[in-house]
Amino acid sequence: MSVVSILQVMHDSEFGTALRESLYMFPLIEGIHLIGLALSVGLIIVTDLRLIGGFLKEVPVAEVLKQLRPWLLVGFLITFVTGILLLWAEGPRMWAIPVFPIKLILIVLAGLNAIWFEYKYGKTVHEWGTHIHFPKGAKLAGWVSLVSWSAVVICGRLIPYLEATQH
Amino acid sequence: MSTESIFKELQNSSLSQSISQLDSIAGAFAQLFHIAGFLLILTAVLLVNLRLVGLGLNRQTIPHLAKVTKPLVIYGLVLLLFSGLFTFLPSATLYYPNPAFWLKIYLFGFALVVQFTLYRKVTSVESPNRILAGLTAILSLTLWFGVAFAGRAIGFLN
Numbered sequence: 001m002s003v004v005s006i007l008q009v010m011h012d013s014e015f016g017t018a019l020r021e022s023l024y025m026f027p028l029i030e031g032i033h034l035i036g037l038a039l040s041v042g043l044i045i046v047t048d049l050r051l052i053g054g055f056l057k058e059v060p061v062a063e064v065l066k067q068l069r070p071w072l073l074v075g076f077l078i079t080f081v082t083g084i085l086l087l088w089a090e091g092p093r094m095w096a097i098p099v100f101p102i103k104l105i106l107i108v109l110a111g112l113n114a115i116w117f118e119y120k121y122g123k124t125v126h127e128w129g130t131h132i133h134f135p136k137g138a139k140l141a142g143w144v145s146l147v148s149w150s151a152v153v154i155c156g157r158l159i160p161y162l163e164a165t166q167h
Numbered sequence: 168m169s170t171e172s173i174f175k176e177l178q179n180s181s182l183s184q185s186i187s188q189l190d191s192i193a194g195a196f197a198q199l200f201h202i203a204g205f206l207l208i209l210t211a212v213l214l215v216n217l218r219l220v221g222l223g224l225n226r227q228t229i230p231h232l233a234k235v236t237k238p239l240v241i242y243g244l245v246l247l248l249f250s251g252l253f254t255f256l257p258s259a260t261l262y263y264p265n266p267a268f269w270l271k272i273y274l275f276g277f278a279l280v281v282q283f284t285l286y287r288k289v290t291s292v293e294s295p296n297r298i299l300a301g302l303t304a305i306l307s308l309t310l311w312f313g314v315a316f317a318g319r320a321i322g323f324l325n
Contacts (some may be wrong), residue, residue, distance in 0.1 A: 030319060071222075
């Protein structure tokens with residue numbers, strides 16, 4: 001079964017149709033998806049900037065990670081769930097816009113980068129986080145995360161824009 | 168002169184005409200700068216408000232956090248205003264009847280007033296009154312997130 005046919009089944013389902021045709025639900029979900037970004041991507045970018053030494057330099061990196069992680073995860077959950085709902089309602093149309101698959105690939109890349117960072121540096125952050133110079137790999141993870149999440153936002157904003165210009 | 172005729176004048180101005188003659192890629196860039204501006208403001212305000220209610224970066228003083236996030240708010244506002252005007256001017260009459268546009272403008276105005284009065288005052292002291300700090304955080308977040316939400320709703324009501 002191809003991606004398009006799965007998306008078409010979701011689109012044609014009773015739930016997908018109800019979401020799409022609801023006067024308030026679809027805009028509401030899209031609005032929540034957008035503002036969830038401030039919690040998820042916004043705070044991820046704050047931690048990335050801390051890792052690369054561009055923001056909150058005086059705050060220990062372990063503290064930034066520990067204190068912002070719960071909010072960041074809540075934001076990510078909101079963005080992820082609302083994203084799935086939007087896909088459920090409008091999957092085939094979104095898939096036809098070239099930036100959408102690119103957005104998904106970038107999210108996977110950013111996710112793998114986060115897992116790699118946690119595995120390699122997450123447990124020892126209290127040690128290296130107190131040094132002036134962080135390990136190169138940790139800084140690289142910060143850069144990869146910063147670039148990939150910024151690109152996710154750019155692709156995400158281009159979806160409705162390209163959709164509107166296509167019709 | 169009615170508001171509607173002012174909007175018509177704005178749309179017919181030479182600046183608006185010049186913008187509307189630009190390639191559509193310029194419009195896409197304006198949208199991207201607009202969302203970047205919002206993200207800068209929302210993230211900065213969120214960081215400080217979480218601290219105000221004792222739920223994030225608690226080892227940092229409130230005035231210090233407010234100080235380091237202030238440039239983000241200012242850059243965010245500059246991006247928002249320029250990209251917003253760039254999008255608004257060539258289609259001013261399209262925005263005029265849109266209730267979400269007016270909601271966004273009112274919320275934005277109110278958010279700015281709160282940002283440069285109450286929020287500034289509360290975040291200038293190390294230990295503000297807890298109730299006042301909590302109320303400020305709720306008001307500030309509701310207004311800024313409301314602006315973003317109303318902004319997205321414009322596209323649905325056009």
